[in-house]
Amino acid sequence: MPVEKREKTWLTPPVLGALLDAAGSPRDRAFMALGIYTFMRASEIIELRWSDMDIINNEIHIYRVKTKQSDQLPICAELRYELLAWAKHYHDTQGEIQPNWYVVPSQGQVPMKGVHGQRRLVPTGDPPPLRPARRIGRPQRIVKNAMNRIGVGDVGDACHVLRRSGARSLFEELREQGYDGSVRRVQSMLGHASVTTTEIYLGVDNERRQRNEAIGGKTMFNGGVNPSANLALPGEKREISS
8 A cells, every 4th residue: 555645844944953052062063063954864974084074165075875975065154163163172172183083973971070978979060071083873862862852852763853854944945045956956965866765755745836836826727717806705804906
């Protein structure tokens, strides 16, 4: 039996901004920013090294594990701001950044300290130490924890929420600007082989949208019903011009 197609849940740009602010650490914020503004898969983000980042020319060189292809993704202004802030924090805590270090590396345990007169430990308040030479083990926890903090923890797979929400937000933005190739632009960012795959991933049917916008409330045939006829629904008030 055919599977019912429904619009997939996605987070709007204001919610994505709140998600970034709910990050548990600067490292977590950088990870989510990369997902939101590049639409990369988690498996691609955790493999990024500083040698892949060309912030001067606003490009990120990636290798798409799933499709076995290399790509150069653009760094938008929002992501550039996030990456520069993260690079400063990285440098301040680790010293000179090495090209082979991971961009968003693993973190150590939360620093703890003993309580005077008690046999227990409490957090010191310092951030967990970065481990630049080790990749993240469970990146989905980064996103899920932030989603739970802002109350959207039930909208689907954590890391794919970033990818789909960023892609859908760009799609809607391009459509609002009247750009006809909105789906293809998003397709190139996602790295999909076909437009159909992108439409399914976004949960939209662009042809139906364009159909409804072109015909809904407008004249379909020349010589048909006069669209300016002064008709109204029962109970609807219609202003009559003199």
